Amino acid sequence: EAGVTQFPSHSVIEKGQTVTLRCDPISGHDNLYWYRRVMGKEIKFLLHFVKESKQDESGMPNNRFLAERTGGTYSTLKVQPAELEDSGVYFCASGVGTNTEAFFGQGTRLTVV
Amino acid sequence: GDSVTQMEGPVTLSEEAFLTINCTYTATGYPSLFWYVQYPGEGLQLLLKATKADDKGSNKGFEATYRKETTSFHLEKGSVQVSDSAVYFCARTRNTGFQKLVFGTGTRLLVSP
Numbered sequence: 265e266a267g268v269t270q271f272p273s274h275s276v277i278e279k280g281q282t283v284t285l286r287c288d289p290i291s292g293h294d295n296l297y298w299y300r301r302v303m304g305k306e307i308k309f310l311l312h313f314v315k316e317s318k319q320d321e322s323g324m325p326n327n328r329f330l331a332e333r334t335g336g337t338y339s340t341l342k343v344q345p346a347e348l349e350d351s352g353v354y355f356c357a358s359g360v361g362t363n364t365e366a367f368f369g370q371g372t373r374l375t376v377v
Numbered sequence: 378g379d380s381v382t383q384m385e386g387p388v389t390l391s392e393e394a395f396l397t398i399n400c401t402y403t404a405t406g407y408p409s410l411f412w413y414v415q416y417p418g419e420g421l422q423l424l425l426k427a428t429k430a431d432d433k434g435s436n437k438g439f440e441a442t443y444r445k446e447t448t449s450f451h452l453e454k455g456s457v458q459v460s461d462s463a464v465y466f467c468a469r470t471r472n473t474g475f476q477k478l479v480f481g482t483g484t485r486l487l488v489s490p
Binding site for chain 2: 270295297320362365
């Protein structure tokens, strides 16, 4: 069975441009999470989907970030316009019920120059 | 708020040396505690977990004990291998359940032959 898959693995964009990250969760996982690790700091929670609904988006840093999960399958995280401080590694995770382990993807390394 | 503090790296060891990576957490609520590992080029993997005080999580020769009195969850391994070189993240749950996590900053372990 395929694990959590994230695209692209790396992205380098200029400040002011738009980037869209994609996450394909494990099939059948209703819960999907986005996290990010900036500048070697801690990995921080961004938001949580249950199916297509945003359950908790308290970690989203500002309105330049937009996450969607249409149809409750894959999710996208768009950054528009990107700023230098958005550089980091963005992780996606998915899980079945909230009392079981969540499985993480390999992450997308975003570099804004 | 909830937080996790772990020792800064890198930790550099020779093969077969004893490993300790310190981790402490804020004592709010009754969190579950985790160690995740990220090998080069791979995603985050759950290494071990403990769900209540005095529980010991173990996997692949690694161990960590949930110490409520010292709010600690230190990771140990008796004899490290080159293949253990990775970044190790300590984490706790934010609320109930396993999936919404608060991470530490990560500790890079480098093991030389």
